[in-house]
Amino acid sequence: MLDTPLAEQNRVDGKIWQVATGAQIQSLVFYNKDAYAAAGIDELPTSLDDFTADLQKLKDAGYLPLQTAGEWVTGAQFAMLANPELLADGDFYAERTAGDATFADSAYADYLEAYSGWIADGLVDPAALGFKYQDSIDGFTSGAAASYIIGNWIVPTLDEAATDFEVGVFATPSLDGSPTGQLSGPAQPYSIMQGSKHHELALDLVEYLVSDPEAIATSLASEGNFRQGVSYEGSALNTEVAAILDASPGLVLGTSGPGIPGGFGDEVNKQVQALYVGTSPADAAAALDSWWDLNAAQ
Template identity: 45%
Template sequence: MRNRRTATSASTGTLPRAAVAAALLMAVSACGGGGFSGGGDGGEGDTKDGGGTVRVLVNITPNLTKKFWNDLVAPFEKAHPGVDVKIEAPTGKGVPDTLQQQLAAGDAPDVVETLLPDKTLAPQMLDLTDEAWTKNTPLVKEASLDGRVYAVGVGEQAQSLVFYNKDAFAKAGIRELPENLDQFTSAMAKLKKAGYLPLQTSGDFATGLQLLQFTDPALAQRHPDWYSKVNSGDLKAGSSMRPYLKLYKSWIERGYIDKNALGVKYADGETHFLTGKSAMYVMGSWFTATEAAAKKDFKVGVFAAPVEKGQTYPGPQGATLAAPYMILKNSGEKRLARDLVEFLVTDKKAVTAQLKQDGNFRSGLDRALSPLEKDVQHILDDAPDKVAQGEGYGDDTLPKGFNSAWNTEVQGLYTGRSPDDVAKAVDRWVEAHS
């Protein structure tokens, strides 16, 4: 166990490293910037005739605009005269829905961004296992499926983070950041007494997501092989989460979380925290982009989510692959698509632009970071392990739809359902969909 840190410390402790979001890729607030200019290594070359069109289906958000994507690939096009990289926005509900529609219509793109392979998608994607340039990309092993590499990414998103209002902690007399769940609960009591809503949450997808993010480090130590045991039937997902469901319910009952949080939109939850109405906010590392763009009169800090008393702190960090790319096996431009993806995940300027634009991180890459971003990078670098969450990715996956089902059940805690009822409902859902 490391020495306790002070609540005003600018950095977090020591240790090592894993869902678009693990399964949910979220639209986050704009973070400024818009691509880059200049050259770049475009890969081994272009098609035989010197031209070609590569279609890329990407996620579009307020900061990942079509202009950003076009600026991003412009150096590649410049290095490959006659090549056109066609950026395509989702036409369905999102990238997953759009890709399925395109596959069904026989009109799939050459490259898809945002998604990670599963048993259904992997057979339709190009196997990149033997490509040397993939070896040092982030979380490449963790995101592999049956030992094969189908997706490569730009960086990683830390998930198990607690952002906090430094002024609120000082006013509440909290001098040491909580490292275990008992200390965290005690800190919330002090924050409430000081006049703050201790922990900010909201409705939409955020309710269940935050509980998954928050409990990853503790759950990973309590059940190191959680995914494999749940999938084999040796462990029940809901039952294994019962202690955390009970703790969360107690927080609602004590007023540490807004009892009417389900009526709060995701974006409004962010605003409540950034305007000083609440003291802590559990969210992934992309929140640093939102924080950087917000006007506020206090400083925001961050610490790794606490663990259970007696466990090692910090625990394994929930993390997921940021900006993953896959190449369609049936692409008519395999070589160009491969060269483009290599450029996007290995060219320093291209990588840096993507990391900056969406608040993502990559160990070993030298880029300008805000103090808050530096703290997040330290948490990622120092985590003893990186773990998936929720539906997961790679070999650590649960049935599709788990995140949504989990979110629905967790929200039931706000409407009178007991932790035992929620745990049993989760177990029934997993059993029915396995």
């Protein structure tokens, strides 16, 4: 059971308290294939610079290049973009708490700089903070926006939307174009209550649910979640997401989990949104460092 998705990443005090059947896959860019073709994009971007260049092509072709929104969406999309790079080499969060790393000198600084440029160049809507999550879905499915960073939970909605264009999906770009992990969350996780009168039976059941191939496939299909090397019948878009996961080096955490101070995701959201009202990328990164210093357990 120790090889279940995100088991090691969610280890607490040396112990695994929870195991999951699969994972949500979140570092994804859903895109309008017609829009990309109209913009002359015939090769999907893998690096951040290439992605930015393609967003400009989409703007020139008359589309809103990248759909976003206010509420929680802004920071969540940023984490989906940046965390795979942030956590590509070791445990950045532990290094940050130990004082061996800073956000100001990390992948976050590069992605904040890029995002600030997207705002300045009109590659995202400058009024995006006034949009709700549902507005962002509507903006993409209407065909007005060409790209949308969001997790795999949106697949059923896109499948049912009956859009006038075909939707594709690719992994969020890394800094240099090399493959990175997928930001993920445990899906269909199991824990055994301390007060259970049948610990051994419960453990046997959990082991079956997270290790039997047929049980895993059935469970994943019921919610549209994923696990490397496990396939089940799904939509074409669902199959594309599964292929992205299978090609990924692995899974990484988001802005919550062991070793991450509570409320960090809210602070990331705040600082990304601050870019829209004139905060510089450097100041946003410095603010994240200051927040961490005040809130991380020493």
